[in-house]
Amino acid sequence: MIPYGRQDITEQDIDSVISTLKSDLITQGNAVPAFEKKISDYVGVSNAIAVNSATSALHLSCMALGIGEGDVVWTSPITFVASANCALYCGANIDFVDIDNDTYNLCPLRLEEKLKVAKLNNTLPKAIIPVHLTGQSCDMEKIHMLSKEYGFYIIEDGSHAIGAEYNKTKVGSCAYSDVCVFSFHPVKIITTGEGGMVLTNNDNIAAKIERLRSHGITRDENLMNNISHGPWYYEQHDLGLNYRITDIQAALGISQMDRLDEYVEQRNILADRYDNLLKDLPIQIPYQDPLNYSSRHLYVIRLKLDEISLTHKEVFESLRKNNIGVQLHYIPVPIQPYYSNMGFSMKDFPNSNAYYQQAISIPMFPTMTTDQQNTVISIITKILSR
Numbered sequence: 138m139i140p141y142g143r144q145d146i147t148e149q150d151i152d153s154v155i156s157t158l159k160s161d162l163i164t165q166g167n168a169v170p171a172f173e174k175k176i177s178d179y180v181g182v183s184n185a186i187a188v189n190s191a192t193s194a195l196h197l198s199c200m201a202l203g204i205g206e207g208d209v210v211w212t213s214p215i216t217f218v219a220s221a222n223c224a225l226y227c228g229a230n231i232d233f234v235d236i237d238n239d240t241y242n243l244c245p246l247r248l249e250e251k252l253k254v255a256k257l258n259n260t261l262p263k264a265i266i267p268v269h270l271t272g273q274s275c276d277m278e279k280i281h282m283l284s285k286e287y288g289f290y291i292i293e294d295g296s297h298a299i300g301a302e303y304n305k306t307k308v309g310s311c312a313y314s315d316v317c318v319f320s321f322h323p324v325k326i327i328t329t330g331e332g333g334m335v336l337t338n339n340d341n342i343a344a345k346i347e348r349l350r351s352h353g354i355t356r357d358e359n360l361m362n363n364i365s366h367g368p369w370y371y372e373q374h375d376l377g378l379n380y381r382i383t384d385i386q387a388a389l390g391i392s393q394m395d396r397l398d399e400y401v402e403q404r405n406i407l408a409d410r411y412d413n414l415l416k417d418l419p420i421q422i423p424y425q426d427p428l429n430y431s432s433r434h435l436y437v438i439r440l441k442l443d444e445i446s447l448t449h450k451e452v453f454e455s456l457r458k459n460n461i462g463v464q465l466h467y468i469p470v471p472i473q474p475y476y477s478n479m480g481f482s483m484k485d486f487p488n489s490n491a492y493y494q495q496a497i498s499i500p501m502f503p504t505m506t507t508d509q510q511n512t513v514i515s516i517i518t519k520i521l522s523r
């Protein structure tokens with residue numbers, strides 16, 4: 138089976154992990170801050186806080202922004218469930234804004250319409266979580282402008298988008314947001330096994346997230362309420378969690394970062410080749426904003442179902458039967474039983490609904506060989522010509 142995504146682990150990665158395993162501290166040592174610095178320097182942001190997953194990063198971001206009961210958070214229906222769950226962890230409500238038909242990202246026009254209505258009804262969101270689906274940035278300039286007009290926070294879900302650029306800045310620089318998060322799950326652009334990171338230019342938010350990641354505890358004497366009882370002393374100020382990443386994982390991340398640009402370049406080469414060799418088939422190849430640079434985490438094709446005799450499910454099954462490890466990113470969150478029980482209906486998200494009827498993610502990973510890519514292309518071509 139040619140998988141839809143796959144990590145790349147080199148000898149350098151293995152050596153980096155082994156040397157941390159042989160060091161004194163395998164967690165709460167130097168590798169975590171070194172990993173954070175490597176990423177904050179790369180994206181150009183003042184604070185980076187590493188955690189054990191992007192899900193944790195999203196949860197802590199919501200907590201640090203004070204999202205809680207009575208608040209509403211909006212995100213895209215076409216995302217992994219974690220982008221919505223994070224608001225619910227905090228006791229807030231969730232709602233969705235339909236996607237744009239070209240980029241499959243949260244649509245800024247729908248967002249503006251929905252904000253106008255919410256303002257009249259006094260139900261404006263406390264935060265919006267735009268998701269950079271497939272590694273292509275959302276229209277952050279427009280979303281940022283709306284945040285100023287309507288007063289909401291922006292948490293970018295950049296799980297797919299480390300290495301991508303928007304308006305000549307790296308995704309993660311938070312030029313148009315309060316916070317951005319990355320994921321280092323093995324199918325993502327770089328990996329630490331499990332892992333995530335929060336980026337922010339706001340020092341207060343950063344300090345809060347750093348505390349919340351480790352039980353809400355501080356060891357900084359300048360921040361303490363009481364005079365220190367002695368060298369053992371620490372204070373808990375918030376109800377935090379243990380969302381720390383280990384130094385073993387951070388060592389892997391530091392080593393992976395050395396190949397980030399190569400990975401993204403290679404993904405772009407593969408994507409351009411797919412574009413050229415698939416464009417005459419009865420599918421819609423992914424739209425790419427010519428002004429920005431995507432990390433090409435996923436390559437999503439959309440079937441033109443009125444031009445082929447097979448159904449979406451039949452094409453998908455036929456690809457799997459031919460050992461092409463296709464996937465579907467994503468089942469719309471509002472139709473997950475946990476969410477549909479809250480009363481969500483896809484009638485309110487027609488673009489997302491149409492996307493779900495047609496989308497297939499085909500294999501895309503930086504170590505994919507030309508042979509493997511040719512196999513994928515020839516099998517898709519054969520199936521769609523039936």
Ligand SMILES: *Cc1c(COP(=O)(O)O)cnc(C)c1O
Pocket residue numbers: 189190191192193216217219220268294296297319320321322331332333
């Ligand atoms: C992978 C992913 C997450 C969750 O990341 P984890 O590191 O696995 O917790 C969240 N949002 C999106 C869009 C993702 O793709």
